[in-house]
Amino acid sequence: MTMPQTLSPTAAxxxxxxxxxxxxxxxxxAARWLRDLLPARYAGYSTLTRNHVILARHAHLHVQHEIRAVRVALQTSRAELPTLGVSESVIENTIRLYALELDELSRIARGVRVISDALIAGSGVRRGRLRV
Incomplete structure (x- = not known):
């Protein structure tokens, strides 16, 4: 099923x-998009599925951990992959893959932030927002 391509006029x-x-x-x-960022097993946790602000917070944490993991993988590729017998061409392709994934995860993190801000605004909570 294709979802409508509606963009917010306020957030790029x-x-x-x-x-x-x-x-x-x-x-x-918003909740469907956030749930899709998490491993499938999280769909069974009613605390996340019923409270969209909590879901947004958890998605934020999850994406931040993914970003850290990809950064470590990117930073250690040249040192560790040769010791595993990986060829130079595969290492270069892996580094490109990690760089692309880091860009994608950064885009997703910004999306989580704006979704979270909108959910918090809609809930009446006036506390701080998630930091990306």
């Missing part, structure tokens, strides 16, 4: 799969 980082804040059913599309 707003994910295209999520309806604009304030539109009908936008929180459901």
């Amino acid at each position: 980082d707003w994910p295209s799969q999520v309806k604009a804040p304030g539109s009908h059913d936008w929180e459901r599309t």
Whole structure:
């Protein structure tokens, strides 16, 4: 099923799969997008599925850990992969892959931030926002 490609007029980082804040059913599309960022087993945790702010917070933490893991993998590739018998051409391709993934994860993290900010604003909470 294809989701509408509605963009928020206020946030360039707003994910295209999520309806604009304030539109009908936008929180459901936001929750679906956030859940898709997490391992499938998290769908069974009612605390996450019922509270979208908690879901956004957990997605933020999860994406930040992914970013750290990819950074470590990128930084250690040249030193560790040769010792595993990996050829230079595969190492170069792996480094390119990690660089692309880091860019993608950074884009996703910005999306999580704007979704989180919108969910928090909609919930009436006036506390600090997630830091990316």
